[in-house]
Every structure is written in structure tokens, then in C-alpha cells.
Amino acid sequence: MALDIINLTKKFGDQVALNDVNISINKNEIIGLLGPNGAGKSTLMKSIVGALKIDEGQILLDQKDITTHDIESKKKIGFLPENNPLYQEMFVKEYLQFVANIHGIKKNRVDEVIELVGITPEKSKKISQLSKGYKQRVGLAQAILHQPDLLILDEPTNGLDPNQIVEIRNVIKEIGKEKTVILSTHIMQEVEALCSRVILIHKGNIIQDSPISEFKGKYESLEQAFQSYTEAKQ
Numbered sequence: 197m198a199l200d201i202i203n204l205t206k207k208f209g210d211q212v213a214l215n216d217v218n219i220s221i222n223k224n225e226i227i228g229l230l231g232p233n234g235a236g237k238s239t240l241m242k243s244i245v246g247a248l249k250i251d252e253g254q255i256l257l258d259q260k261d262i263t264t265h266d267i268e269s270k271k272k273i274g275f276l277p278e279n280n281p282l283y284q285e286m287f288v289k290e291y292l293q294f295v296a297n298i299h300g301i302k303k304n305r306v307d308e309v310i311e312l313v314g315i316t317p318e319k320s321k322k323i324s325q326l327s328k329g330y331k332q333r334v335g336l337a338q339a340i341l342h343q344p345d346l347l348i349l350d351e352p353t354n355g356l357d358p359n360q361i362v363e364i365r366n367v368i369k370e371i372g373k374e375k376t377v378i379l380s381t382h383i384m385q386e387v388e389a390l391c392s393r394v395i396l397i398h399k400g401n402i403i404q405d406s407p408i409s410e411f412k413g414k415y416e417s418l419e420q421a422f423q424s425y426t427e428a429k430q
């Protein structure tokens with residue numbers, strides 16, 4: 197899987213949410229997308245999955261432009277959006293079968309994914325009745341059902357209890373062995389636990405893109421590094 201983001205600019209009215217962004221990913225790794233509130237992380241993720249129309253630049257997935265190879269690209273990408281929108285009135289397995297039908301994939305893959313994300317005891321419940329952590333797992337399940345090469349996760353552990361955080365991280369880690377994962381988070385521990393590479397975005401600009409050790413550099417912690425890089429650019 198190769199993802200190339202070339203000179204990407206996205207504006208909302210006069211506001212530049214992404215400013216001439218360039219990113220290249222050529223191997224399977226888990227990448228942490230960091231940045232203060234409003235930095236442009238969700239905008240970048242939505243642009244990559246084709247949910248937002250970009251103003252300038254190109255996004256290439258395996259050398260093909262995602263706008264002109266829309267369906268082909270969507271087959272290769274899984275997305276867990278921020279706030280995890282789900283059909284609350286549907287039952288867990290029913291919902292996942294519905295998503296599987298959209299992708300045109302076999303029914304037994306649904307059971308496989310239910311097992312993988314650890315929601316077997318919850319599969320007959322209505323989504324509205326699930327705890328936040330289980331809803332998050334359902335969101336993750338829909339994102340990986342079609343076995344995408346690239347998985348985009350917008351704050352995947354947001355609002356989960358410590359046990360659920362560890363469990364979801366384990367699932368992501370497993371997936372990251374074979375696929376490329378880009379996840380956004382405000383939790384530096386999460387970055388340390390999962391990511392090999394860090395991309396730091398601030399006010400729509402990429403200000404760091406490096407292996408985690410390089411990102412940490414001379415600083416004692418990732419928090420300190422994050423603070424220093426973003427404060428210096430206020």
C-alpha cells in the first residue's frame with residue numbers, strides 16, 4: 197500500500213484548514229497523527245477517505261488519484277470517524293451484515309470480525325444499548341470488515357475506560373502488523389504504545405514527520421516534545 201499526499205490544501209471559506217500538505221507512506225506501519233485542537237487532523241483524515249472535497253493538490257493511493265478512482269480507493273480504505281456514527285436502532289450483527297452487503301463480502305467475514313474485536317457476547321444487542329467501548333468496537337469492526345489496506349482511525353480510544361483502551365489498542369496493534377494504520381489521538385501514551393512514526397500537524401501545516409524516537413529527540417517525554425514543537429509555532 198502506498199499513500200501519497202501531494203500539495204494538499206483545504207479551505208473552509210477564508211480559513212485554511214490544510215496548507216500545502218505533503219505526506220508519503222510506503223510501508224505497513226502505525227502512524228500517529230498529532231496536533232492541538234483544530235489543527236486539521238480530522239480534515240486530513242476525511243480528505244484521505246474522500247469524504248471531503250479538497251481544494252488543491254492530489255491524494256494518490258497506489259499511484260491512483262482517489263477522486264478519479266473513487267470506488268477502487270474506498271475498497272482499500274477503512275474509516276472510523278470521530279464520534280463513531282452508527283445506526284443506533286440496528287442490532288450489532290444486523291448492522292455489520294448490512295455493511296458487509298454494501299461491500300459485497302461474504303457473511304462469514306462478519307462472524308470473524310465480531311470475534312476479532314471481541315463483541316461476540318454483544319452481537320445480538322441493539323447498538324443503542326451498548327456501552328461506549330462496545331460501540332467503539334462496532335465502529336472498528338465496520339472499518340475493517342472489507343480488510344482494507346489502509347485504516348484511518350479518528351481518536352479511536354476517545355472516552356473509553358482504561359481496560360477498554362488497552363483492549364482496543366491490542367486490536368489496532370494486531371491490525372497494524374499487516375496493514376497501514378493512521379490514527380489521530382491526544383494521548384501521548386497511545387502514541388508510545390502503538391506508533392512507529394509521528395506526524396505532527398499545527399494550524400494546517402505539517403511541522404514534524406519522523407520516527408517516534410526522532411520526534412522525542414532531546415525531550416524527556418512526548419508531551420514535552422509536542423508542547424515545544426507547537427508552542428514555538430504559535
Ligand SMILES: Nc1ncnc2c1ncn2[C@@H]1O[C@H](COP(=O)(O)OP(=O)(O)OP(=O)(O)O)[C@@H](O)[C@H]1O
Pocket residue numbers: 208211213231232233234235236237238239240
Ligand atoms: N465543515 C467545516 N466548516 C468550517 N470549518 C471547518 C469545518 N470542518 C473543520 N473546520 C475548521 O478547520 C479547522 C481544522 O479542523 P479539524 O476538525 O480538522 O481539526 P482537528 O485537528 O481534528 O481538531 P480536534 O483535535 O479538536 O478534533 C478548524 O479550525 C475547524 O473549525
